[in-house]
Amino acid sequence: MENINDYINTNKDRFINELIELLKIPSISADTAFSQDVLETARVVERSLSEAGCDNTEICETKGYPVVYGEKTIDPNLPTILVYGHYDVQPPDPMDLWESPPFEPVIKETKLHPDGAIFARGACDDKGQFYMHVKAVEFMIKNNTLPCNVKFMIEGEEEVGSDSLADFLNDHKDKLANDIILISDTGMMANDVPSITTGLRGLSYVEVEVTGPNRDLHSGIYGGAVPNPINVLSKMIASLHDENNHITIPGFYDKVEALSKEERAEMAKAPFDIEDYKEALDIGDVYGEEGYSTPERYSIRPTLDVNGIWGGYTGEGAKTVIASKAYAKISMRLVPHQNPDEITQMFMDHFQAIAPKGVKVKVAPHHGGLPYVTPTDSIGYKAASKAYEKTFGKTPIPERTGGSIPIVALFEKVLESKTILMGFGLDSDAIHSPNEHFGVWNFLKGIETIPYFYKYYTELATS
Amino acid sequence: MENINDYINTNKDRFINELIELLKIPSISADTAFSQDVLETARVVERSLSEAGCDNTEICETKGYPVVYGEKTIDPNLPTILVYGHYDVQPPDPMDLWESPPFEPVIKETKLHPDGAIFARGACDDKGQFYMHVKAVEFMIKNNTLPCNVKFMIEGEEEVGSDSLADFLNDHKDKLANDIILISDTGMMANDVPSITTGLRGLSYVEVEVTGPNRDLHSGIYGGAVPNPINVLSKMIASLHDENNHITIPGFYDKVEALSKEERAEMAKAPFDIEDYKEALDIGDVYGEEGYSTPERYSIRPTLDVNGIWGGYTGEGAKTVIASKAYAKISMRLVPHQNPDEITQMFMDHFQAIAPKGVKVKVAPHHGGLPYVTPTDSIGYKAASKAYEKTFGKTPIPERTGGSIPIVALFEKVLESKTILMGFGLDSDAIHSPNEHFGVWNFLKGIETIPYFYKYYTELATS
Numbered sequence: 001m002e003n004i005n006d007y008i009n010t011n012k013d014r015f016i017n018e019l020i021e022l023l024k025i026p027s028i029s030a031d032t033a034f035s036q037d038v039l040e041t042a043r044v045v046e047r048s049l050s051e052a053g054c055d056n057t058e059i060c061e062t063k064g065y066p067v068v069y070g071e072k073t074i075d076p077n078l079p080t081i082l083v084y085g086h087y088d089v090q091p092p093d094p095m096d097l098w099e100s101p102p103f104e105p106v107i108k109e110t111k112l113h114p115d116g117a118i119f120a121r122g123a124c125d126d127k128g129q130f131y132m133h134v135k136a137v138e139f140m141i142k143n144n145t146l147p148c149n150v151k152f153m154i155e156g157e158e159e160v161g162s163d164s165l166a167d168f169l170n171d172h173k174d175k176l177a178n179d180i181i182l183i184s185d186t187g188m189m190a191n192d193v194p195s196i197t198t199g200l201r202g203l204s205y206v207e208v209e210v211t212g213p214n215r216d217l218h219s220g221i222y223g224g225a226v227p228n229p230i231n232v233l234s235k236m237i238a239s240l241h242d243e244n245n246h247i248t249i250p251g252f253y254d255k256v257e258a259l260s261k262e263e264r265a266e267m268a269k270a271p272f273d274i275e276d277y278k279e280a281l282d283i284g285d286v287y288g289e290e291g292y293s294t295p296e297r298y299s300i301r302p303t304l305d306v307n308g309i310w311g312g313y314t315g316e317g318a319k320t321v322i323a324s325k326a327y328a329k330i331s332m333r334l335v336p337h338q339n340p341d342e343i344t345q346m347f348m349d350h351f352q353a354i355a356p357k358g359v360k361v362k363v364a365p366h367h368g369g370l371p372y373v374t375p376t377d378s379i380g381y382k383a384a385s386k387a388y389e390k391t392f393g394k395t396p397i398p399e400r401t402g403g404s405i406p407i408v409a410l411f412e413k414v415l416e417s418k419t420i421l422m423g424f425g426l427d428s429d430a431i432h433s434p435n436e437h438f439g440v441w442n443f444l445k446g447i448e449t450i451p452y453f454y455k456y457y458t459e460l461a462t463s
Numbered sequence: 464m465e466n467i468n469d470y471i472n473t474n475k476d477r478f479i480n481e482l483i484e485l486l487k488i489p490s491i492s493a494d495t496a497f498s499q500d501v502l503e504t505a506r507v508v509e510r511s512l513s514e515a516g517c518d519n520t521e522i523c524e525t526k527g528y529p530v531v532y533g534e535k536t537i538d539p540n541l542p543t544i545l546v547y548g549h550y551d552v553q554p555p556d557p558m559d560l561w562e563s564p565p566f567e568p569v570i571k572e573t574k575l576h577p578d579g580a581i582f583a584r585g586a587c588d589d590k591g592q593f594y595m596h597v598k599a600v601e602f603m604i605k606n607n608t609l610p611c612n613v614k615f616m617i618e619g620e621e622e623v624g625s626d627s628l629a630d631f632l633n634d635h636k637d638k639l640a641n642d643i644i645l646i647s648d649t650g651m652m653a654n655d656v657p658s659i660t661t662g663l664r665g666l667s668y669v670e671v672e673v674t675g676p677n678r679d680l681h682s683g684i685y686g687g688a689v690p691n692p693i694n695v696l697s698k699m700i701a702s703l704h705d706e707n708n709h710i711t712i713p714g715f716y717d718k719v720e721a722l723s724k725e726e727r728a729e730m731a732k733a734p735f736d737i738e739d740y741k742e743a744l745d746i747g748d749v750y751g752e753e754g755y756s757t758p759e760r761y762s763i764r765p766t767l768d769v770n771g772i773w774g775g776y777t778g779e780g781a782k783t784v785i786a787s788k789a790y791a792k793i794s795m796r797l798v799p800h801q802n803p804d805e806i807t808q809m810f811m812d813h814f815q816a817i818a819p820k821g822v823k824v825k826v827a828p829h830h831g832g833l834p835y836v837t838p839t840d841s842i843g844y845k846a847a848s849k850a851y852e853k854t855f856g857k858t859p860i861p862e863r864t865g866g867s868i869p870i871v872a873l874f875e876k877v878l879e880s881k882t883i884l885m886g887f888g889l890d891s892d893a894i895h896s897p898n899e900h901f902g903v904w905n906f907l908k909g910i911e912t913i914p915y916f917y918k919y920y921t922e923l924a925t926s
Contacts, residue, residue: 029780030778030779030780030781030782031778031779031780032779090782090784091776091778091780091782093776093778094679097678097679097787159782160780160781161781187684201683203683203783205781205783207781212746213744213745213746214744214745214746215560215744215893215896215897215898216557216560216895216896216897217744217895217896218894218895218896219766219768219770219794219796219895220664220666220796220864221650221761221864221890221894222744222761223761223766223768223794223796224751224752224760224761224764224765224766224768224796225749225750225751225757225758225760225761226744226746226749226750226751227746227748227749227750228750228768228769230700230768230769230770230771230772230791231700231701231704231768231769232750233697234696234697234698234700234701234769234772235697235700235701235704237693237694237697237698237701238694238697238698238700238701238702239701241694241698281676281677281678281680281685281689282676282677283675283676283677283689283690283821283822284820284821284822284823285690285819285820285821286688286689286690286821287688287689287690287691287695287819287821288687288688288689289687294688295688297687297688298684298685298686298687298688301687302687303682303686303687304687305682305686305687305691305693305694305785306691306693306694306697306775307682307693307775307776307781307782307783307784307785307786308693308774308775308776308777308782308784308786309693309697309772309773309774309775309777309789310772310773310774310777311771311772311773312769312770312771312772312792313554313556313770313771313792314771314772314773314790314792315493315494315554315556316493316494316495317492317493317494317554317623317829318493318623318624318668318670318770318792318794318829318830319493319553319554319622319770319771319792319895320666320668320770320794320895321553321770321771321895321896322768322770323770323771324560326772327777328693329775329776329777329781329782331682331686331781331783333682333683333686333687356748356750357747357748358746358747358748358749358750359746359747360747366780366781367781401683401684427684430678431681431684432679432680432681432682432782432783432784433678433679433680433681433784434678434679435678
């Protein structure tokens, strides 16, 4: 497969321009104002699959946004790889912090990306990463080096909880039948420290509403005498962590997987510099659960964070008002054995229980997701590891990360196959943040590495 | 002065229509987008003064919005009453809770206003209340019954802290020279329970900004490992009150005026029904400082309330983000002897002191105001009390209220005269809230009562 590098050198400008066109469409699934753009993106993705040489490409309707499907079957007796990705993106706000418009991609050099990085919402999460697979498969088909069968399933609701995917999987079990699932929607430690994500945290996400008086009130006339929903919500949120930053929801930690000394020692070997970490984020100090290191806090430990809060007067100047209502969006990252539905219920019960008598509390669940772990002794993991060794010249480090891809656990349940997470982005690529970007080098390195996974996986699966 | 009632009966439709025209102009001083409307309102107010018969009417420039002036001098040897009011209004949001547009006044009957109430932003606070004085003076001038001299000073920055007024007072001490200041910008207990406000709380208002990481972050990758500014801000706000709802800022209560058992017993005589109060606000329970009754909590005790809070993702759906910044607007109501500048400084020092190492905190002061008390043995108070007795048939109750009119203390300092607060609105008129309104009966009752204050005050002052 020597000529993968030649193929990349000959076509890389086209690859980058195709990705840039894809990034120009604001496929924001969380905001219904952009629904036409999300649908347009699905059409562009289907076209890219057929142009890459896939057969039976199709935009499969769901009760939400469609799933784009495509396949290339060379021999039913050979193994089948199912590639998953998502074409929807996070909302870009806060807009004012973007140095260039989120849907007008530009290539700029950065300290970590001397060959340039593509700046745009979705550049890394996940348009840039799933498109590596489209181009890698294009290479293998065009050069008749595809060693096995491949199927693509690119969805449009990942950023809002993949609500329609469970039904889609159940309705198309045969169509989606596969031996291994391959996803690039995670990161690696550094361009010279390849890593493979073996653990993902689960997610429970709720929206809370606290109502005090039945209308906004003058703080002079009522201040100090009625429950102020903002003060009350602040108190309730504050009480969700104790002085050691342990979460206080009863039962929250009951099923948490406890890692052994040995496992924690193994983790501690991964390169991590606390000073670099603090400097990169410009924080005076890290913050988190007592008794755990920073990498442990964001990978093997469950967490609770407020993702948004609002209430009262937030405009210019000063308004002396006591609001009737205050709101917050709160998410919890879960670790193996914690069940999102159980945790969401625990939160709802607890939040109602701690509300003072003077207020009314509503808690509405958003999407959740199960945690997941990939065994490092599987042939899928071994094939991925060999592919990285071949193109990076180094054995990749198995890594537990904090992010959630809820559907990975769903795949195992419905499609009964394991998932390999080959991520080529960096934590510093600012996914979900202003100025999201994806290194050009990483994009091309992914395209170079993926065909080797196909080669080694087929060899291991058929030997 | 028998014919005041005839004059009102003959002219009340005109009075109401003139007020409605004034209410149609959105003079929102807190929002620069409305600056032209604020200035237009000043012009309309000046015209109303000259049409009422005032001389030397003038729109006096300040570094902020102008002060409208007008006067009627009948004899330099007679006492002079200075009428203060403000033509600016609070922002109307939240707009969606208004049953009719805030700047399209409509008259509707309510349980407490069977003769109808005018619904509009500013109807009671303060356009409707200062306009009673314009019409009362119109009556006295037109009927040659004005017993003393009168001056009007109607400003346009009361809702944003009257920032330009101190300079204006100092620059025009002679022009504004007076024996007593008369203001209708407060309320009374009920239409059949007249009361005169003798105490006003002061105000300290700050805006806080808490910065965690230097950019918004993915809560999966960073959650639990970095200081989340929303969680931190919630914790800091929660810590500003202890378990008894005492404010925890060091020194906050040092200068608080403590009322005697007798004074508190006197206060307790005022009619107050806790069940009606809870029902009117639809709250399961009241909430406030341990050891004090609800009327004490909103009148003689200082308080701290969050007036607005915002940070992170507040749009539709779920975004798994850790915000870089979180904000809150926080105000403190102060009681006699507490100094707003000292309290603001105490807050700023304390808020910095309780911030965890991982975050940066900024505190910006907004406007403040000194508390104020009117002596009930002054001739001004006696004259007001007699005027209410005459038109309500009842002796009014002296009342400490929670609101702040910062400039009342400023008047005493610069103009060296006392202020009488003759309010005709009700607490239920929803000032600063959606659906603000002012009873037609109250509007006309004010016009009827004010001339008697002029009469009795002149008699007492010249006897």
